[in-house]
Amino acid sequence: MYLRILFVFVIFVFQNVIYSQNFFRIKTDFTIKAKNPSGQQQLTVGKIYYDKKVKQIVYEISFPEKEIWVQKDTSLYKVVNSKIVNRQSVPNMIEFTIYHLAMNGNLADYGLKNSKFKLKKVEKNKKGVISTWEPPVEMKKMVGDVLMMNENQQLAGIVFKNTKGEVISKQFFRNYQKIKGLAFPQEIVKENYIKGQKFYEITTFKNTIINDYSGDQYNYKLPAKK
């Protein structure tokens, strides 16, 4: 009897680990539609390649221009005709991208469970379960609470607040599709707030492939800088 209970407990505890080890690569077509507060619009179309062992996101863009962007560590490189034409410093947030979170089975809690954020409040209502996470002391001067809503144990939305408690950004994860047992959203709607103005960005995914063995874009090697 005790052995059975122990077995069930072990399976329950390690199920995330077992699942997450199964997924290591994701490839998907994407379209980003964005509008800024001045009314200008942007459309970006391409493919994304991500291998969690390589830890670099490769964006193969086909529109507006044919180019490759690579996000690795704290840099974002733009490559045109096999030449690096731009490099920007970006926060090292690869482990908080949906690609990495999904590959590791942490998308449902946006990786917050394994972070320094502390669970402050949980409430259940008709929409789902809303949890509020407060940042660690060392980050409290920079960021505010993060609220997360889960529906059917899937991440449905996340709200980021500033230190004053004002909403600065919202993301809604929609149309989950199960691919090889992995639930991955096919649409993300972002609401960004800048100077009191709200503007939107919609990212749609299609032709999502998990654990693709073909092609070497996942290990894209940056050209040497001349």
Added chain:
Amino acid sequence: MKTFFLSFIISLGSALNLYSSDAYLFDLDYEHVNKEFNDLDQIAKIIENNPDYDYHLLSDTYPQLIIDSNLKPDSSIMTNQGNPFLGIPSFLWGCVTGPLGILIAYVGTENDDNEAKKALWGCITQQVLTWGCYFGIVYFGDFSFYTG
């Protein structure tokens, strides 16, 4: 009676919880958001049917659509591209403050090489203009009144 009272308390609690909660933060007017992107949906369909189209080809073929949609020629992934430090063009940083301006433009844009290059051109322009003026005055200026 006891069961009824308990159910009432639970229902009331749930109702109060719903209205006092943060649930409203997760309201999304999806129809409204979709309407915002009607123009881009049209362009996205054209791109889907013509995968070889880039921005220039699209603007040549559908110039009015580009104007109506106010479509920028760059993509939305690069966060700081084209945003010079403090909104002052990097060329001016280099032109006015010289080599220090190149450093300011580079560091201020979080190591954007392109902005640093613009500042470098500004710096070169400043040097060319300065030396050009100097030699112009020295060689072609009329200083005869000094020599009597």
